[in-house]
Amino acid sequence: xxxxxxxxxxxxxxxxxxxxxxxxxxxxxxxxxxxxxxxxxxxxxxxxxxxxxxxxxxxxxxxxxxxxxxxxxxxxxxxxxxxxxxxxxxxxxxxxxxxxxxxxxxxxxxxxxxxxxxxxxxxxxxxxxxxxxxxxxxxxxxx
Amino acid sequence: xxxxxxxxxxxxxxxxxxxxxxxxxxxxxxxxxxxxxxxxxxxxxxxxxxxxxxxxxxxxxxxxxxxxxxx
Numbered sequence: 001x002x003x004x005x006x007x008x009x010x011x012x013x014x015x016x017x018x019x020x021x022x023x024x025x026x027x028x029x030x031x032x033x034x035x036x037x038x039x040x041x042x043x044x045x046x047x048x049x050x051x052x053x054x055x056x057x058x059x060x061x062x063x064x065x066x067x068x069x070x071x072x073x074x075x076x077x078x079x080x081x082x083x084x085x086x087x088x089x090x091x092x093x094x095x096x097x098x099x100x101x102x103x104x105x106x107x108x109x110x111x112x113x114x115x116x117x118x119x120x121x122x123x124x125x126x127x128x129x130x131x132x133x134x135x136x137x138x139x140x141x142x143x
Numbered sequence: 144x145x146x147x148x149x150x151x152x153x154x155x156x157x158x159x160x161x162x163x164x165x166x167x168x169x170x171x172x173x174x175x176x177x178x179x180x181x182x183x184x185x186x187x188x189x190x191x192x193x194x195x196x197x198x199x200x201x202x203x204x205x206x207x208x209x210x211x212x213x214x
Contacts, residue, residue, distance in 0.1 A: 080187065
């Protein structure tokens, strides 16, 4: 039977592979759900789905996920090394948010966006980049 | 002068005939954390460093040092 450490290692590897994939989904969902569509025609269901996805992704980044595994395994998988990767992911996500906000700001005289759409783009990019950075950082630590 | 942290964790671990997984199990951390400490990619916190010293039964000064100092 696998030890807690072996189990945590397996889950950590899986998380490392999945995180950037989720990041790309977050980024592309923005495109698929909203871009090119008339923002006024976006339904409340689409908005609710997007909001739910964003809240789950945010919780994943903040906590490291693995909510449904035993606490001991979760603590091993979310140890100091994983926390360092998450901190770097926060840095990347924050930088992406600021850059995206600057892009929206500079582009606004030419392509004005309403606040709701601007916030949507900035949040999606920030979280998507954070997840990709997390996967990259964790991947570097795997041998 | 810029200083960096060096360690002999891998050397001490291998002298004991332990794998990274075994050391991780003794310490209660992930094998990845042990690997990143040994490679110098992670500067462990005091908490993890003391867990290492306890697991390997070596004083912290024998496991870690600042360059260019040697133990």
